Amino acid sequence: MSTHGLVDRPLRLVVDEDPVDYDAAMARMQEMYEERRESQRPDTLWLLSHPSIFTVGARTKPEHLPLDVGIPVKETRRGGQLTYHGPGQIVGYLVVELRAGEGVVDYVREVEHRLVDALDALGVPAERRDTPRGADLLTGVWTKKTGRKIVSIGMRSGRGITTHGFALNVEGDMQPWHQAVACGLPDVEMTNVETELAAIGLVSPGLEKARAALATAFQAASSERS
Numbered sequence: 001m002s003t004h005g006l007v008d009r010p011l012r013l014v015v016d017e018d019p020v021d022y023d024a025a026m027a028r029m030q031e032m033y034e035e036r037r038e039s040q041r042p043d044t045l046w047l048l049s050h051p052s053i054f055t056v057g058a059r060t061k062p063e064h065l066p067l068d069v070g071i072p073v074k075e076t077r078r079g080g081q082l083t084y085h086g087p088g089q090i091v092g093y094l095v096v097e098l099r100a101g102e103g104v105v106d107y108v109r110e111v112e113h114r115l116v117d118a119l120d121a122l123g124v125p126a127e128r129r130d131t132p133r134g135a136d137l138l139t140g141v142w143t144k145k146t147g148r149k150i151v152s153i154g155m156r157s158g159r160g161i162t163t164h165g166f167a168l169n170v171e172g173d174m175q176p177w178h179q180a181v182a183c184g185l186p187d188v189e190m191t192n193v194e195t196e197l198a199a200i201g202l203v204s205p206g207l208e209k210a211r212a213a214l215a216t217a218f219q220a221a222s223s224e225r226s
Contacts, residue, residue, distance in 0.1 A: 004113040009043065011096070013220035015211060016048040022074055022085070025050065025093070029163055032095040036161050045165075045220040046093040047211050052086040054180060057154060064181035071176060078164035080139065080154025082180055088172020088192065090210055092218075094155065094165040104157040108139060111166060115141045115151050118168070118217035122205050124196045126150060138185075140166075146199070148191035152182070168214070170194065171204045 020028075025048060035041035054066050054073045060081045065073060071084075085091060098107060112128035119126040125144040141151035153166045169192035177190040194204035205213075215221065 004117075006110055006113060009096070009110075009219060011045045011094075011218050011220040012042045012222050012224065013215050014044060014046040014224050016046075017207075019051050019087070020048045022050050022053050022055070025091075026076075029093050029095065032093075033158070033161055033163050036095050036097060037159060041095070043096040044094070045215070045218050046095070047214060048091050048093070049087065049089055049207075050085040050091060052084075052176065054082060054084050054176075055154075056082045061181075064186075066176075066180035069176065069179045071179075076154070076164070078154040078156050080152065082182060083152045083154060083167055084176045084180070084182065085167060086172065086176060088170055088194075088207070090168045090170055090207060090214065092165045092168070092214060094162050096162045098157060098160045098162065104155055104162060107157075107162060108153060108155055111153060111155070112139070112141055112151075114217040115153075115166060115168065115214075118210075118213040119143075119150065119193070121213040121216065122193055122197075122210060123202060124150065124193055143191060143196055146189075146191065146196065148189045148196075149182070149185075150191050150193070150196070168193075168210065170207055170210045 052071045055076045057080045064082050116126045126141050127144050129138040131138045139153050142149050151168050155162050155164045171194035182188050182190050
């Protein structure tokens with residue numbers, strides 16, 4: 001369990017192994033949000049993936065958008081800036097009721113720590129970073145050994161309930177990340193679990209083991225199909 005002194009926050013786990021269309025996922029996530037508002041669903045972690053797509057937040061600069069590489073670009077209502085989704089990545093949408101006095105930024109910090117735990121379990125030492133005053137936001141998770149970014153996070157909350165979440169790069173083609181400016185950080189180098197482990201002579205654990213590590217880190221169980 002977490003080494004960061006986090007309090008218990010058990011979640012229901014929903015898993016889709018096949019890619020889910022982004023618009024369809026947004027519609028289902030909104031349904032989950034409404035169900036949580038009406039106390040018809042517990043706090044939920046939905047693990048899935050999307051066909052290749054770039055998503056952009058409201059603060060994404062035009063010069064950070066991708067080149068014309070044949071990958072769709074979709075505006076979102078989440079926090080954060082440009083992110084790529086595609087094969088080999090696990091997306092985690094978090095529909096969670098915030099506790100009294102807790103803001104979405106507080107919960108994002110918790111999410112970062114839980115992702116650090118998941119990556120440690122996969123053999124990739126990782127860390128969250130504080131953002132220096134006046135600098136671009138460093139929300140997400142970074143590898144300790146190589147200083148690359150391995151998880152993007154973009155969330156929002158409405159009426160005290162979160163939506164959207166994180167994207168963990170596990171394996172697959174990283175080339176699309178080079179076609180745009182990820183996370184509003186021109187100098188960022190994106191990576192995945194497969195690349196980091198290959199550098200020390202190990203193979204990727206695969207998506208199934210990565211999902212299991214995430215479920216453990218987020219105390220997520222009682223799986224259901226979306």
